[in-house]
Amino acid sequence: MPLRLISKFFKVFFLGLIFYPIILFAQQEEESNAQEASYIHGDFQSDAQYYFYEPKLNSQKVKEVIGNNSYLNVLYDRGNLSGGIRFEVYQPPLLGYDQRFKGSGIPFRFINYKWKELSVTIGNFYEQFGNGLIYRSYWEWGLGFDNSVDGIRVRYNLLEGIQLKAFVGKQRFYFDQGPGIVRGVAADFSINELIPKFELSATKITAGIAAVSKYQEDDDPNLVLPENVAAFSGRVKVARSAFSFEAEYAYKANDPGFSNGLIYRPGQALFLTGGISGEGFGISLGAKRIDNFDFRSGRNASFNDLLINYLPPLTPQHTYRLATLYPYATQPLGEMGAQADIFYNAKEGSLVGGKYGTSFTINYCQIRGIKTSKVIGEDSAKGYNSNFLDISNNTYYQNLSIEVSKKLTPTVKAIVSYIFIELDNEVLRISNISGVKTIYSHIGVLDVSWKFKPKHTLRAELQNLNTKQDNGSWAMALLEYQMGSKYFFAIYNEYNYGNSIESQRINYLGASVGYTKGTVRISLSGGRQRAGVFCVGGVCRFLPASSGISASVAASF
Amino acid sequence: MSVQKILLVSGAIFLLHLSVFSQTSFRKLPDIDLKSLGGEAVKSTSLLNQEGLTVINFWATWCKPCMLELNAIQELYGAWQKETKVKIVAVTIDDSRNTSKVGPLVNGKGWKYQIILDSNGDFKRALNVNNIPHTFVVNSKGDILWQHNSYAPGDEDELYEIIKKNSPKL
Numbered sequence: 175m176p177l178r179l180i181s182k183f184f185k186v187f188f189l190g191l192i193f194y195p196i197i198l199f200a201q202q203e204e205e206s207n208a209q210e211a212s213y214i215h216g217d218f219q220s221d222a223q224y225y226f227y228e229p230k231l232n233s234q235k236v237k238e239v240i241g242n243n244s245y246l247n248v249l250y251d252r253g254n255l256s257g258g259i260r261f262e263v264y265q266p267p268l269l270g271y272d273q274r275f276k277g278s279g280i281p282f283r284f285i286n287y288k289w290k291e292l293s294v295t296i297g298n299f300y301e302q303f304g305n306g307l308i309y310r311s312y313w314e315w316g317l318g319f320d321n322s323v324d325g326i327r328v329r330y331n332l333l334e335g336i337q338l339k340a341f342v343g344k345q346r347f348y349f350d351q352g353p354g355i356v357r358g359v360a361a362d363f364s365i366n367e368l369i370p371k372f373e374l375s376a377t378k379i380t381a382g383i384a385a386v387s388k389y390q391e392d393d394d395p396n397l398v399l400p401e402n403v404a405a406f407s408g409r410v411k412v413a414r415s416a417f418s419f420e421a422e423y424a425y426k427a428n429d430p431g432f433s434n435g436l437i438y439r440p441g442q443a444l445f446l447t448g449g450i451s452g453e454g455f456g457i458s459l460g461a462k463r464i465d466n467f468d469f470r471s472g473r474n475a476s477f478n479d480l481l482i483n484y485l486p487p488l489t490p491q492h493t494y495r496l497a498t499l500y501p502y503a504t505q506p507l508g509e510m511g512a513q514a515d516i517f518y519n520a521k522e523g524s525l526v527g528g529k530y531g532t533s534f535t536i537n538y539c540q541i542r543g544i545k546t547s548k549v550i551g552e553d554s555a556k557g558y559n560s561n562f563l564d565i566s567n568n569t570y571y572q573n574l575s576i577e578v579s580k581k582l583t584p585t586v587k588a589i590v591s592y593i594f595i596e597l598d599n600e601v602l603r604i605s606n607i608s609g610v611k612t613i614y615s616h617i618g619v620l621d622v623s624w625k626f627k628p629k630h631t632l633r634a635e636l637q638n639l640n641t642k643q644d645n646g647s648w649a650m651a652l653l654e655y656q657m658g659s660k661y662f663f664a665i666y667n668e669y670n671y672g673n674s675i676e677s678q679r680i681n682y683l684g685a686s687v688g689y690t691k692g693t694v695r696i697s698l699s700g701g702r703q704r705a706g707v708f709c710v711g712g713v714c715r716f717l718p719a720s721s722g723i724s725a726s727v728a729a730s731f
Numbered sequence: 732m733s734v735q736k737i738l739l740v741s742g743a744i745f746l747l748h749l750s751v752f753s754q755t756s757f758r759k760l761p762d763i764d765l766k767s768l769g770g771e772a773v774k775s776t777s778l779l780n781q782e783g784l785t786v787i788n789f790w791a792t793w794c795k796p797c798m799l800e801l802n803a804i805q806e807l808y809g810a811w812q813k814e815t816k817v818k819i820v821a822v823t824i825d826d827s828r829n830t831s832k833v834g835p836l837v838n839g840k841g842w843k844y845q846i847i848l849d850s851n852g853d854f855k856r857a858l859n860v861n862n863i864p865h866t867f868v869v870n871s872k873g874d875i876l877w878q879h880n881s882y883a884p885g886d887e888d889e890l891y892e893i894i895k896k897n898s899p900k901l
Contacts, residue, residue, distance in 0.1 A: 213758045217859035247859065251761065288762075302851040305827035312826075312851055315861070329764075337764075337772060364771055378769035413769035418834055420770070447831030456835025486828035491793040515832050517839025533840065629885035656883045693880045695862065730859040730880070 210253035217730035219315065220244035223268055225722040231680065231702060233719045234269060241268040243275075245315065247282075257285040257297075270708070270717040271318040274348040281346055282313075282322055291331040298322040301341060303360040303384035306484030307424040307443045308405040308469065311345070317708065317715050321481055322346050323356060335367030345471045345480050352480040353390055354471035360384035381410045388471050388482065397436070403429045405441075405469060405483070419448040424467070424483075430555075431473040434466055434507055437557030441466035443485065456517040460488045465544055465560055468506035478715070488513040490537045490573055491709075492593065494619045495668065496639040496650050500595045500604055501709045502541065502571045510565050511541035530581035537575045543568040543601070572596040585626065591619040604707060605644040615641040631656040640672075647672025662688035662697075668704055680704075694729040757874035760787075760867075761857040765822075766848040768834050773847060775854055779871055783816030783898050786890070787867040789849075789860050790821055792829045792836055797864040800882040804890075805842050811891060815898040822847045824855050824863060868893055 222242040227235050242265055249258035263278035264271065284297030300322055302310040313320045325343015332338055342357035365379035366372045372379070387404040409422035426441035442465045449458045464485055472480040488511045489502040516536040520527035545564035549556045575593040582588055595617070599610045616639070623633040635652040652666040668682040684701025705719040763775040779785050788804075790797035801821060804811075811817050821844040823833050830848055837846055849855055858867065861880075868877040868890075877893050879886070 211756050211759075215758060215859055217861045219861055247856075249857075249859070256761075300851055300853070300856070302827075306851075310851065313856075362772070366771070378771055380770040411770040416838075418769070418831070420831065445827075449831055449835045451835040451838035454839065454841055456837070456839035458832040458835040460831060484827070486826065488828075491829070493793060493795050515835065517836050519839055519841055535839075623884070625884050628888070629883070631884045659883045659886045659889060662883070690881045690883075693865075693878055695880055728861050728880075730861055730865075730878075 212250065212252035214248065214250050215731060216246065216248040216258075217728075218244075218246045219726070219728040221268060221724065221726045223720070223722050223724035225269070225720060228702070228721045230677070231719040231721055232705070233721060236266075236269065238266050241266055243268050243271060243318075254288040255286070257283075259283040267318070269720055270715055272348065275318065277349055279349045281320070281349055293329040295327045296325075298324050298346070299327045299341070299343075301327060301339065302484070303339070303358065303386070304382050304407055304409045305420075305422050305445055305486060307422055307445060307467075308384060308407045308426070308483050309356075309358050309360075309386045310484035312484070317478075319478055319715075320346050324351060335364040337362040345482070347472070347480055352471040352475070353473075354480070355389045356386065356471050356482055357388075358384065358386035377412065377414045379410070379412050381408075383408050386469075386482065388469075390471070390473060397430070399430055399473070400428060403427050416452055417448075417450055419446075421446050426467060426469060428556075429469065431468070431470065431475075433468040433470065433476055435557065436555075437466070438555045439466050439557045441469075442562075443467045445486065451517075454519040454521065456515075458515040458517075459513070461512040462486075462488055463510045463544065463562065464504070464506060465508050466557075487541075489539050489541065489571060490515075490575060492575075494591065494593075494617070494621075494635070494637055495652075495666075496637045496648055497575075497593050497595070497617050497619070498708075499639060499648070499706060500597045500613060500615055501707050501714060502573075502597070503602060503707075503709060503714045505541075505543075505570065505601065508544040508546065508560070509541055509570060510544055511539060511571075513537070513539035528580065530584075532578060532580045535575075535577040535579075537573060539571070539573050540569060541571040542566050543570060568598065568601075569596065570598045570601050585624060587623045589619070589621040591617075591621070593617040593619075599644075607644060610643055613641060613643040615639055615643075629656075629658050645670055645673050645678070660689055660691055662686075662690070664688075670704070693731070695727070697726045699724050757876060760869050760873040760875060761854075763854045763857050765854055766850065768837075768846050768848065776873060778820050778845070778847065779869065779873055780816070780818035781871050783818065783871070784876075784894055785869045785871075786817060786819045786894070787869060788819065788821050788844075789824060789855060789858075789863045789865045791823055791825045791863060792832055793825070794863050796882040798840075799884065800864050800866075800887065801842060801844070802840065803884065803887050805840070805844075807887060807891070808843060811894065815894050817894050817898065818845065820845045820847055822849050822854060824849050824852055824860075826850050866890065868897065870897065871899075 224240050225236040245260055245262045247260045259280050260282035261280050264275040267275045282298045284295055286295040300311045311321045311323050323343040323345055327341040330338045338361050340359045344351040344355055362382045384407045387402055389402050392399040392401050405426040407424035411420040422445045424443040428438040428440050430436040430438050445462045447460045469483040470480040471482055485504045485506055487502055487504045492498055518534040520532045522531040543566035544560050545566045546558040546560045548558050573595050577591040579589045595615050597613045599605050599613055618638050620636045623631055625631045633654040637650040639648040648670050650668045654664040656662055665685045670680055673679045682702040682704045686697055686699030688697040700723040702721045706717050707714045708717050765773045765775055767773050830850055864882045866879050867875055869875050876897050
């Protein structure tokens with residue numbers, strides 16, 4: 175009897191399996207006949223590390239032994255409606271991430287609906303006004319950075335050439351929210367679309383204005399703190415095929431807080447960029463001035479917490495490992511800087527280009543402090559005075575880099591790079607060795623790749639960083655093998671040969687294996703990792719030295 | 732049931748499932764507000780090429796493999812266009828730190844792609860791009876036919892196979 179029952183069950187089960195696709199198919203037919211199909215899509219990443227404790231590396235002891243950061247985004251679209259959630263788990267967070275992330279939850283969820291020109295989002299959202307000087311909320315998983323606003327956002331295309339945006343809400347603070355309310359409005363204009371005379375002009379003019387304000391209760395018994403703080407910005411951009419120029423200015427009312435030492439001084443920011451380019455060459459220029467422009471939705475917030483705005487740094491984003499040893503982080507309390515980039519491509523067959531062409535990239539930038547004079551007496555709460563054009567003699571950061579990239583034969587490519595970095599350690603605090611003031615470093619890189627068979631490439635990197643300060647000089651070697659489009663192997667070593675303490679002349683040897691298929695990427699690596707600062711967009715996170723095995727999986731669907 | 736029968740039946744079931752899933756309607760390209768290099772508003776749906784396929788490639792000025800990939804494709808782009816009328820849109824996720832460098836860099840490299848700015852990642856998030864480079868192949872109706880993450884030298888040949896297979900016959 176039970177046997178018969180089981181066999182009957184299996185029959186029904188198999189029949190179900192056979193018919194299920196047919197039923198599904200019929201449903202899909204119906205759906206495709208209807209106008210609006212629905213889609214579920216998302217992405218996922220999980221990074222885990224098993225830590226070995228090696229006192230020699232000055233690494234931290236992880237009592238849980240394993241750290242893990244993971245997220246899963248699931249989004250749903252149907253016609254004009256969309257929505258989504260993100261689940262995050264940190265049990266415990268990987269070394270270098272804030273411990274306040276520990277735990278799990280859904281810090282991001284939203285629903286959006288669009289009616290032709292009107293779009294409304296409730297829940298969490300990311301948004302940016304202009305270059306972000308007074309408002310930018312964004313998500314940078316690798317940095318552990320997310321300042322999304324939870325509230326409501328409306329976007330409206332008033333007419334061709336005018337786009338309006340408005341929002342109100344509170345910012346994400348780990349698995350909680352910040353104390354302040356943030357609200358803002360912005361309007362973007364396209365002059366070409368608004369003025370018929372300019373409609374067909376090759377010169378494109380766009381402009382924008384924005385205002386953002388925050389509210390936080392004054393709960394300090396001793397100080398009268400402004401509860402509402404407003405900031406304004408205006409910008410204009412002119413572009414014509416080979417030329418472009420953009421200027422943005424922002425002003426912020428006085429905003430005493432922990433980060434600026436509770437001074438009652440208004441802030442200002444100016445950001446200028448431009449470019450000229452033609453066939454095979456391009457020049458990009460930038461300049462900026464930042465004065466007391468730290469803007470947060472919590473008076474006591476510090477580091478990367480509760481930032482309302484984004485101050486783009488005017489420094490290059492280095493990718494070679496040793497060049498990332500001395501990065502620049504934006505100084506929101508005051509800095510002035512300028513940057514120039516040159517891109518040049520010498521054509522194949524030309525004198526400089528050689529048989530297969532040569533390309534050059536040159537960057538120079540210098541960032542300094544602003545000149546200030548302390549206010550004394552009755553108005554001392556205002557902090558300091560500073561003339562707009564007074565540049566301080568204090569150089570915070572300077573970079574000169576030259577990169578030459580050349581194809582030597584149809585299968586061999588080489589990149590040679592020289593980078594000079596000067597960094598004021600008293601301001602940027604990269605080295606925690608006492609007495610390190612200015613760090614001067616010279617970096618050389620040779621990067622050669624050889625495609626020895628179709629889809630099989632070997633790549634080698636040799637790097638050297640020369641400095642007399644901080645931990646002294648470093649060398650690095652890397653060998654990488656890309657096998658087909660799916661498999662990837664690498665072995666690398668960083669060696670701090672110039673360290674003045676002999677026992678600290680450590681080899682940081684490591685290896686990794688990766689596998690990619692479609693949108694799935696799995697990687698496994700093991701070995702040592704030196705301490706360093708990991709930065710994205712001038713926002714940085716300190717990564718302590720560690721040793722262990724790490725695994726990472728990323729996928730999207 | 733004998734083992735063979737079970738295998739046969741399960742094989743048939745598997746094939747049936749496969750056929751259904753292969754017929755699943757493709758996801759449409761989401762409608763997102765983006766910016767051109769000149770700063771003008773561009774709708775993602777207006778990027779679609781009516782004569783052939785559209786390749787949407789996410790990149791950034793600081794991404795080495797992205798530069799390698801776009802340099803490699805540039806050498807072949809003319810021939811690809813002639814044979815299949817494909818259009819390539821290079822969407823940079825560079826934020827305001829680097830957006831002003833994009834135009835000079837693109838001209839410096841001699842790239843002929845349509846360049847789009849996704850400065851705050853709206854398009855990137857809508858398409859679930861977690862790492863770059865990430866490439867999508869989209870037809871004129873906006874159906875996302877294929878996607879791939881990361882770049883290895885030689886991947887451009889595989890991309891072209893996909894383009895050829897799915898391009899409308901000229």
